[in-house]
Amino acid sequence: MAVGTVDAAASAWERLRRAAGGPAALRIFSFVLLLGVWSVATLADPSGQVLPAPWVVLDTLWYHLNEEGLLYHLSITLWRVAAAFFGAMVIGVALGILMGARRRADIILDGWHILFLNMPALVLIILCYVWFGLTEVAAIVAVALNKIPNVVVTVREGTRAVDRELLDVARVFRVDRRTTFLRFFLPQLYPYIMAAARGGIALIWKIVLVVELLGRSNGVGFKLHEFFQLFDIAAVLAYTLSFVVVMMVVEYGVMAPLERRCTRWR
Amino acid sequence: MHPVAVTAGLTVDIRRKRFAGDGRTPPHTAIENLQFDVPVGQFCCLLGPSGCGKTTLLNIAAGLDSEVDGSVDIHSESTQTRPAVSYMFQTPRLLPWMSVRDNVDIVLAPPARADGRGVKLLERMELGSYLDAYPTRLSGGQRRRVALARAFAIRPALLLLDEPFVSLDQPVGNRLREILLDLWQAQPTTVLFVTHDLNEAIYLGDRILFLSQPPSSVVHDAAVDLPRPRNPDSPVINTFRTGLLDRHGGLLAGAAGSTTDSGSSTP
Structure with missing residues (x-):
């Protein structure tokens, strides 16, 4: 039974890994990356005037x-x-x-x-x-x-x-x-x-x-x-x-x- | 299917057909002094070596090429309307963006389309379950059947066919030839059938015209007086062929010499 659980976990991990390489996952990853880069970049601008954070833009929208x-x-x-x-x-x-x-x-x-x-x-x-x-x-x-x-x-x-x-x-x-x-x-x-x-x-x-x-x-x-x-x-x-x-x-x-x-x- | 009222005979009198040629191809004379008559309802085969102007002749008869010194006269008993001409090309030339049904219906006038003539023809040709399929889904033989249905759908007074069954397996080709004869008998029309295969011409035709090397003209006119229905595999066809070649071997060497790749039967 223990072996079965390990197998199931391994195959679930494998599925996840495969899905993570799929086109939909890559698109989401790319989008999240953009938001991440954007958020980090806003740190360089403490005033928030030149490059407002994503949530500020959303709020403004x-x-x-x-x-x-x-x-x-x-x-x-x-x-x-x-x-x-x-x-x-x-x-x-x-x-x-x-x-x-x-x-x-x-x-x-x-x-x-x-x-x-x-x-x-x-x-x-x-x-x-x-x-x-x-x-x-x-x-x-x-x-x-x-x-x-x-x-x-x-x-x-x-x-x-x-x-x-x-x-x-x-x-x-x-x-x-x-x-x-x-x-x-x-x-x-x-x-x-x-x-x-x-x-x-x-x-x-x-x-x-x-x-x-x-x-x-x-x-x-x-x-x-x-x-x-x-x-x-x-x-x-x-x-x-x-x-x-x-x-x-x-x-x-x-x-x-x-x-x-x-x-x-x- | 009702027999067609309007059939047309054909008088070909071409003094000369020249292609001017452009930068890449030199000018050449395709046809010279080509004269013959095809009486109403006759199945006439034109046999000749490749490049001897057979396709050119059909294009002129179909009205696709009018730059010619001479005339191809299509005459019918009815003088009111220009007789309908059908052309089955060497490739099926179906419209890939239209279903099988639409490929036939598109050439019909609205009343003929409304009476379901196209569908009836397609069903007769065992394509009833492919009516809504696109041509890309069909096999080569099926595509040719659609093209054949299209050619007969307009009830042509004159039917032109340009080596329509080349590059098909022998059984598929035989079946298509059988269908062609079946339709022709149900719906009589004058036929001009171009081929380079003597056995095919003997199996199908009432008469065979042998054309020379270009510039082409008629070198021999043979009546095929074999009874119908004929069997493409029967020795009668080969006997007829041998007789023809024995009597006119020298004359026909150019025309019938290229029949080694014959599709209907092995010599």
């Missing part, structure tokens, strides 16, 4: 959530991200397909494309604000213009890689143009569109904050600017944290399931 309209600014920013994202995706995918499929269009648009691809985000933002005024439209257009060239690069690549043999099937069987596009052509682009969307969300929300900082009077970017001037680092980190949580929800709640759906047949 709670305060802003309940008293200071964090959700309002968050939702304003999210709406700008969504508008710029969909605008950039629709226009970028359309241009990418056009440039991938039509050589002439590719030659005509390529120069413009390279120009916009290499234009610094800040320049586009300044120009949009100067030309269209400090408006909501100008803000969203500026963000979308920053993203469109990247979408074009990916989708054009995808369009060039489309399997012509499958399109020939549609031609021989006289499938109408709409169905050919939606069921024969577009599904071949899904992996490329998904890749563009993934990178798009990440890039767009960063640029949206800059746009808000420079020319809007609400949104996360505007608030960050305010906290910077007040030197309220706890609030800066609280807003960052809340936005990261939202973007993780978008990634795991929307993008990942969408991608699984698109690649179900593999």
